[in-house]
């Protein structure tokens with residue numbers, strides 16, 4: 001099992017938009033497997049390739065990771081094609097934004113299209129937790145962190161805390 005290092009804020013790499021995957025080859029399959037292992041060990045419910053230092057458009061997710069059976073899904077080159085309604089994602093967090101959680105306004109429903117790990121088209125009509133996970137992970141692919149979607153006041157609070165911690169090091 002290979003556990004990858006997770007890139008954390010304020011690393012500028014996380015702001016980088018990702019490139020679409022053009023060829024789903026062995027190295028992509030290996031990356032996906034490693035991303036899933038990394039997500040479960042973290043533990044998290046979703047992970048984008050950019051978070052492990054790869055600027056490619058790939059996400060893995062599992063909305064119920066505490067079940068014994070691991071059943072993660074993969075989306076390559078995902079795009080949100082439709083959003084509907086509004087919901088408050090309570091206490092949202094991110095493996096790249098350690099030790100911080102905040103409420104985030106999200107769409108209630110999201111329809112996402114992409115490819116599965118074999119390159120077959122995959123369309124997911126998501127509500128509830130899955131909708132929030134997909135919006136969060138696809139944000140990563142566009143260089144957006146959940147702290148970019150909260151009030152400037154709350155964001156500054158976190159930024160100041162990170163700066164302090166970095167100084168101590």
Ligand code: NI
Nearest residue numbers: 093094095096
């Ligand atoms: Ni995240």
